[in-house]
Amino acid sequence: MSGDTCLTTTLCPxxxxxxxxxxxxxxxxxxxxxxxxxxxxxxxxxVQVLTRHDTMLKAMFSGRMEVLTDKEGWILIDRCGxxxxxxxxYLRDDTIxxxxxxxxxxxxxxxxxxxxxxxxxxxCQAALQDKKDLYEPVCNIPIITSPKEExxxxxxSMKPVVKxxxxxxxxxxxxxxxSDDNLLKNIELFDKLSLRFNxxxxxxxxxxxxEICCWSFYGQGRKLAEVCCTSIVYAxxxxxTKVEFPEARIYEETLNVLLYETPRVPDNSLLEATSRxxxxxxxxxxxxxxxxxxxxxxxxxxxYSTYDDRQLxx
Numbered sequence: 257m258s259g260d261t262c263l264t265t266t267l268c269p270x271x272x273x274x275x276x277x278x279x280x281x282x283x284x285x286x287x288x289x290x291x292x293x294x295x296x297x298x299x300x301x302x303v304q305v306l307t308r309h310d311t312m313l314k315a316m317f318s319g320r321m322e323v324l325t326d327k328e329g330w331i332l333i334d335r336c337g338x339x340x341x342x343x344x345x346y347l348r349d350d351t352i353x354x355x356x357x358x359x360x361x362x363x364x365x366x367x368x369x370x371x372x373x374x375x376x377x378x379x380c381q382a383a384l385q386d387k388k389d390l391y392e393p394v395c396n397i398p399i400i401t402s403p404k405e406e407x408x409x410x411x412x413s414m415k416p417v418v419k420x421x422x423x424x425x426x427x428x429x430x431x432x433x434x435s436d437d438n439l440l441k442n443i444e445l446f447d448k449l450s451l452r453f454n455x456x457x458x459x460x461x462x463x464x465x466x467e468i469c470c471w472s473f474y475g476q477g478r479k480l481a482e483v484c485c486t487s488i489v490y491a492x493x494x495x496x497t498k499v500e501f502p503e504a505r506i507y508e509e510t511l512n513v514l515l516y517e518t519p520r521v522p523d524n525s526l527l528e529a530t531s532r533x534x535x536x537x538x539x540x541x542x543x544x545x546x547x548x549x550x551x552x553x554x555x556x557x558x559x560y561s562t563y564d565d566r567q568l569x570x
Contacts, residue, residue, distance in 0.1 A: 290317070293330040294333045296337060299344065311347075339367050343376070398458075406460070411477055416474060416514065418459050419471070421470045422470075432496050438499045467484060470484045481509045483505050
């Protein structure tokens, strides 16, 4: 048998004589294996490994300290044995692969401090500092690159989805004077909502769609509502594209999708609560539920107007 062997057995206290003390001499045992019982976990290793570094283990197994043994000869160490195998590996190789999670690194560092293994303590402290300095973004916003990717994200998401499509270059007309400002306001509102509701809603950006500025809202894998923010203005000389900022409507639809933070099962009550035409239903309950599931509220601001909002002098 080579290396340390951990038997994941917890030893129960047995009736009999009390543990006895003994001392070890390096010359007498050399590379012979000794048996360790660390908090109920059993390990095999050599005295040479245990005495390589100037630690508490070296003091225990070089004769400077007395150690306890049970009636079967297992040396008793009253500590948790979870990380003792990692301790032994460090004593052998002077290096180890640290655990990935902060909590486990903290546990290992506590054991290293107990056994007075300063090199391992320093490794753990450096790893904890690196993890502390590692920047983790508050929220991640996927950018849609293809219709298939969008469909896959919506289907796999267990949260409601809000998507903003903006594509300023997708326009054959000139923009009205306020359109650029309103387009920026839509983008700023999207950023604010994504920071506020990122734990409850999946926010996505689409820069390849056909519309110029359009919000889409999804719940339980299907589209619930759509707010299109563009309209055509018939000016005296030529047509122009106008981008609007229906802030109140966007807020309302975002709050509506929060009602769909539920498992993906048909819930006619939620669908009916967010439907504007529920009072006009005249069919049976089954037919009504089917229609509500298939209905998408499309709030288009595309209205044709002869109003020119350009300022004088433009």
